[in-house]
Amino acid sequence: MKTKDLGCIAVLILLFAPFFIWDRAYDLYQDINRDHAYIMAFFKFAILATIGEMIGLRIKNGHYDEPGFGIMPRAIVWGLLGIWIAIAMKTFSSGIPGLMQSFGIEIPVTGKLPLTENIFRAFLISVMMNTTFGPVFMTLHKITDTHILLNGGKLKALVTPMHFGKILGSLNWKIQWNFVFKKTIPFFWIPAHTITFLLPTQYQVLFAALLGVALGIILSVAAVSARKKEVPIIETEM
Incomplete structure (x- = not known):
């Protein structure tokens, strides 16, 4: 383990340590999250999703940053996308139960449900979000990543x-369809977001941001493994 890895671990510890050593930190987080949900969504994705991409880059290329990567513009874009994701999650989690009622299936928006019905509700929300919003989001994220790269990873990319x-x-588009849409959506995002929508509302956006970190790390490990075997693998992000 190199010094830069120790530095990364130290940053992560400093980021999460207050929640374990200071009781008021968690209460403060809950209060801000309730009163300023979309601002918090910005910071959750700006920090966690960007760290996930940096860890993924470290696994693939041995560095947390490289020319053109653009940590700061990526973080800001991720933050803005995080607000969009939070809005989408709120929209689908509120709207899908209403949609199902039009088919004669009663699924309350709130309130405690039996486990089977709760899983069914979460699954329907996940399916609808990932088959409509998901592809648009993935494509836009690919566009912003490319734009940042074309601008050398500099902040000028934002303007x-x-x-x-x-x-x-x-x-x-062959890769975008055959891998990004056809594989990651049904085999990762729909199951993962089903779990997301089973969680209490205050944890859903945070868990969604952590999912992006997890997928980035998984794909980076797979890319390294494939490279060693000289088998190409396609990567994506969300």
Whole structure:
């Protein structure tokens, strides 16, 4: 383990330690999360998702940063995307029970449900979110990543106009469809977000941010393994 790895571990410890050594920290988090949910969503994704990408880069290339990676612009973009994700989660978790009622299936938006019904509700929300919002989000995230790379990972990427059409045309849609959509959505995101929507509301956005970290690490480990075997593997993020 190198010094930079120890530094990363130290940052993570400092980030989470207050919740274990200071009782008021958790209460304060709950209060802010309740009163400023979308601001908190910004910081959750800006910090956790970016750390996840940095760890993934470390696993793949041996570095937490590299030219063009752009930690700061990535963090800000992740924060903005995090707000969008939080809004989507609220929209789908509130709207799907109403939709199901139109089919004669009564699933309350709130309140305690039997385990089977609760799992069914969470699964339906996850399916609808990941088959509608999910592909749009994944594609937009790919566009923003490409834009940051094209601007050398510099903060100017945040104020430089994005050429959506040009970037969209340059994407590998065969990979985007065959791997990103057809594999990660049904085999990772739908099951993972089913668990997300089984959690209490105050933990859902945080868990969603942690899922992005987990997927980035899993894909990076797989990429390294495939590289050793000289078998190509495609990567994605959400």
